[in-house]
Amino acid sequence: MINDLMVDVLANLVKRHRRISLTAAADILGMDFEELTSLAKVLSEREEFELFDNSICFLMPRDQDAYRVRLRSHYIEKYAIGRLAASFIQEGDHVVVESGSTMTILAQHLAQVEQIKVSTNSYAVASMIIGAETAADIHVIGGHLYTDGQGALGPIALDTVAGLNADWGIICPVGLSAEGDLMYYVEEEAKFARAVMASCKRTMVLCNSSKIGVPSRFVANSCAQADMLIVDSGVEPSILDSLVAQGVKDVHVADVEAEASSEIVLLDI
Structure with a gap:
């Protein structure tokens, strides 16, 4: 009973x-x-x-945790996803990166790509790459600066992104619903992600397993409209099969178990 x-x-x-x-x-x-x-x-x-x-x-949307909490939550998964994502970026590529904890962790790996150009609305992402002291070209997107790691958003940020025509746009939604919707808790973040997808030649979606099947309040787009989805190995194969059946084009799985703890440094930004 x-x-x-x-x-x-x-x-x-x-x-x-x-x-x-x-x-x-x-x-x-x-x-x-x-x-x-x-x-x-x-x-x-x-x-x-x-x-x-x-x-x-x-399935019910809830408030996001504070940025510093998110930066440490599911860190190993985000690190593995970031490493794999950076492997698809080529020397000289122009990449648009939105704000968020996953993107701050991704920045560690992007900083290792030669002659990369990064446009970002996140001061944390920009700071991480600049701090690596590489030859990366950093362009900070302006706009209304939100607190708690949400970066610069609003009309100025949207207009800037619309004119970039970068090689890659990299986004990380709050949730990826079972129907394949890329979802955000803040409407302005959903608008920014939509603008990135519209302006960049290719779009890469990063989503750790805790977000799969979890909806939020605002839809940016369908994951099927992206060129690549990168998840971690905590996602059940049947869920990935369902997303592929809905039109998700190219799925890559980052092996969390393969990450050596000695290589990982927790961020404090």
């Missing part, structure tokens, strides 16, 4: 993580996997939750 109290406990855990694997939830709650799976099936009957093969997610 299912304990309603434990279903509520699981619900609170999923809300806190947005999306969590059943294995991790079982470990956290001190339950065996079969018992946890039974709870998850009952929880998924509620409209605001959805159960996948080995994970369950909370």
Whole structure:
């Protein structure tokens, strides 16, 4: 018999993580996997939750965590994704990078690409690449400067992006819904991502596994409109198959287990 109290406990855990694997939830709650799976099936009957093969997610938008919290949350996954993303950037490429914790981590890897030009609305991204003291050409996009790592947004930023025609636009949504929508909590961020996709020759979407299947408030575009999606190895293959079936063109999976902890440096920006 299912304990309603434990279903509520699981619900609170999923809300806190947005999306969590059943294995991790079982470990956290001190339950065996079969018992946890039974709870998850009952929880998924509620409209605001959805159960996948080995994970369950909370479907209701919620406030974003503070930038400094996000910078450390799922850091290994973001680091692996950033390393893989930078491998597709060639010497001399012009790249447009939006703001956010994943992009700040990505900047560590972009700084290693020779003769790269980076246009960004993020002071943190610009600072990271400048601090690497490489020959990178940095262009900071102006506009209304938002606090908490959201970068410069608004009409000035949108007009600037529209005229860039860069080789790559790199974006990282707050969530990638099960329907393939690239979603943001802040409307101005969704508009900026949409402008990046419209102006750049190719678009790369970075999305760690905690965001897959998790919607937010504003849709920037469909992931099928991007040229490449990079996720980490925590995403179930069936979810990726579903996204490909919806038109997502080119999916690459970053192997989190392959990252050596000795190579990773936590940021404090």
